[in-house]
Amino acid sequence: MTAMTRMTLDEVRALSEMVLARQGLAPEHVAAVTETIVAGERDGCTSHGIYRLLVCAHSIRNGKVVRDAIPIACDTAPALVRIDARGGYAQHAFNLSRPVLAAKARRHGIAALAITNCVHFSALWPEVEALASDGLVALACTPSHAWVAPAGGTAPLFGTNPIAFGWPRPEGLPFVFDLATSAVARGEIELHRREGRPIPLGWGLDPGGQPTTDAAEALAGAMLTFGGHKGSALAAMVELIAGPLIGDLTSRESLARDGGAKASPIGGELIIAIDPAGFLGPNVAEHLARAEALFEGIAAQGARLPSQRRYEARARSLIEGVLVSQALLDDIKALLG
Amino acid sequence: MTAMTRMTLDEVRALSEMVLARQGLAPEHVAAVTETIVAGERDGCTSHGIYRLLVCAHSIRNGKVVRDAIPIACDTAPALVRIDARGGYAQHAFNLSRPVLAAKARRHGIAALAITNCVHFSALWPEVEALASDGLVALACTPSHAWVAPAGGTAPLFGTNPIAFGWPRPEGLPFVFDLATSAVARGEIELHRREGRPIPLGWGLDPGGQPTTDAAEALAGAMLTFGGHKGSALAAMVELIAGPLIGDLTSRESLARDGGAKASPIGGELIIAIDPAGFLGPNVAEHLARAEALFEGIAAQGARLPSQRRYEARARSLIEGVLVSQALLDDIKALLG
Numbered sequence: 001m002t003a004m005t006r007m008t009l010d011e012v013r014a015l016s017e018m019v020l021a022r023q024g025l026a027p028e029h030v031a032a033v034t035e036t037i038v039a040g041e042r043d044g045c046t047s048h049g050i051y052r053l054l055v056c057a058h059s060i061r062n063g064k065v066v067r068d069a070i071p072i073a074c075d076t077a078p079a080l081v082r083i084d085a086r087g088g089y090a091q092h093a094f095n096l097s098r099p100v101l102a103a104k105a106r107r108h109g110i111a112a113l114a115i116t117n118c119v120h121f122s123a124l125w126p127e128v129e130a131l132a133s134d135g136l137v138a139l140a141c142t143p144s145h146a147w148v149a150p151a152g153g154t155a156p157l158f159g160t161n162p163i164a165f166g167w168p169r170p171e172g173l174p175f176v177f178d179l180a181t182s183a184v185a186r187g188e189i190e191l192h193r194r195e196g197r198p199i200p201l202g203w204g205l206d207p208g209g210q211p212t213t214d215a216a217e218a219l220a221g222a223m224l225t226f227g228g229h230k231g232s233a234l235a236a237m238v239e240l241i242a243g244p245l246i247g248d249l250t251s252r253e254s255l256a257r258d259g260g261a262k263a264s265p266i267g268g269e270l271i272i273a274i275d276p277a278g279f280l281g282p283n284v285a286e287h288l289a290r291a292e293a294l295f296e297g298i299a300a301q302g303a304r305l306p307s308q309r310r311y312e313a314r315a316r317s318l319i320e321g322v323l324v325s326q327a328l329l330d331d332i333k334a335l336l337g
Numbered sequence: 338m339t340a341m342t343r344m345t346l347d348e349v350r351a352l353s354e355m356v357l358a359r360q361g362l363a364p365e366h367v368a369a370v371t372e373t374i375v376a377g378e379r380d381g382c383t384s385h386g387i388y389r390l391l392v393c394a395h396s397i398r399n400g401k402v403v404r405d406a407i408p409i410a411c412d413t414a415p416a417l418v419r420i421d422a423r424g425g426y427a428q429h430a431f432n433l434s435r436p437v438l439a440a441k442a443r444r445h446g447i448a449a450l451a452i453t454n455c456v457h458f459s460a461l462w463p464e465v466e467a468l469a470s471d472g473l474v475a476l477a478c479t480p481s482h483a484w485v486a487p488a489g490g491t492a493p494l495f496g497t498n499p500i501a502f503g504w505p506r507p508e509g510l511p512f513v514f515d516l517a518t519s520a521v522a523r524g525e526i527e528l529h530r531r532e533g534r535p536i537p538l539g540w541g542l543d544p545g546g547q548p549t550t551d552a553a554e555a556l557a558g559a560m561l562t563f564g565g566h567k568g569s570a571l572a573a574m575v576e577l578i579a580g581p582l583i584g585d586l587t588s589r590e591s592l593a594r595d596g597g598a599k600a601s602p603i604g605g606e607l608i609i610a611i612d613p614a615g616f617l618g619p620n621v622a623e624h625l626a627r628a629e630a631l632f633e634g635i636a637a638q639g640a641r642l643p644s645q646r647r648y649e650a651r652a653r654s655l656i657e658g659v660l661v662s663q664a665l666l667d668d669i670k671a672l673l674g
Binding site: 077078108109110112137149152154155167175177226227231233234236237240241243245247253272279281287290291293297303304306 | 413414415416417419444445446447448449451474476486487488489490491492494500502504512514516563564565566567568569570571573574576577578580581582583584587589590609611612613615616617618620624625627628630631634635638639640641643
């Protein structure tokens, strides 16, 4: 049995702030990164919760993060904004440019934000949920490190390349999904390796490019995309639109830049925001109600909305706090020593 | 053996024009619809080639197409354009609004086009390929009829909801994909039914909501999305952004409007276009070259680029013409009688 410790979200926040400050991260970055770490832990996404403090510390100690980076925004076109994170974490750059993106989307109907030259370790749902909470429809994606083979290929080329989507709901929390275009998260394969369990066929290839059920072989070889050639096509799209289109790295270039440090991916993120009032004018409420009918149609079949499990975890965490592995907590507290 | 007849592309075009004109379609619609039918046949997408003339005739004879519709464009926001197809086919509306979308994308960096109130039977790749040929990055999607169950559900709610993407290449034809978010095309299941072959598990559910390998049962029940809950999330996104976001029908509403006529879906299409110069300014060529390195990385593994097979068929068809089933040709020529 793993010993577990209950923490309030305030305690999680305080721990994160203390650890990140001890790594020399500037206060505005400490605050921004902490919010996504608290959000991950709160929503039951433990792989994106306080566990990531270990990842942050590792990236920072390997010199892969500019700890006091001051992002600089550039108004490259009327409906675009590009913010150069200057080697720092993406979160602070997003916080700075979110109001600009929202204002441009409202003014022009659609707008896009490119966060470039950033270190990215977090999930994308916090960004799209924030924009959907602003009443906007949002789509976000980012490459990562080259771990995933294209369909029909044999070697890593794509990142896990997530696509996240947010849709505002008149009442309650937005409709949000955030899906890796890899068959599973890399952490899932690592978990199987640690536990000595085989992985299902379809998750990875061995270093020779052959299908494997051996987790260690898949980690040394290549992961596979979800949904065969369709997932592979979507992964390629993410490489292109959050890479060369915004002047930033592909996953292969990010991994090369990493130089074996196993730090978080470096590169860019693209976020598109659409104002429902742009097409709908005064009829937004009427058409958002028709979207609600779609959600009801999903729920009426006993199917789950993508964000439902996270929101249920959030409701619990806000009242009860979260359960954290004592071993993980010990590892994190060691960073304070 | 099926008897086959060789036709030049000019003969395919002439046949399509004659058949569509005989159905009473106005000349500008005849021309626009014919171009996508010729393109489908030329590119080896036989399900979207002259076979569709039978589908068009059926939809028109059931009164589901406004044969002389004059689309009206509306400038709803600086970076948006909405064109009301007024019950006609989507193609003519797209042709009319394509230059407006391209101009808006160049001016604002990103722009979106909503084609509303249209009849849609064609693939989406012609639209994104056209925009990529204009030097733009393009993303398009459309709902269809409610044939597909959400992941974890039991009954049809989503359409086959394709997502198409186009990326301009400095030399040669654009990088293009066009993928249904259903596991397979509906026509693929119909083909299995006609031939009395079982379908693989994962394609469909029977009317009781249980997994089935019986094609007829799946057609009467529900199709499934590709890639499980991830494909289902993407299908929901398409419903939302090419449905309520643009004030148009969901797949369920489209099927209800059809009233059992089994005509082509009615509703809307959303197309987003991004000008690479928006983010990249004078550095477009440098970064498009980095995209080429990604494509080379795919090809170097022996994997196929999504558009490769279509382009190979195109190159052949332009020289040799196409082979068409004589039985299909007889059925089509009967429409002239």
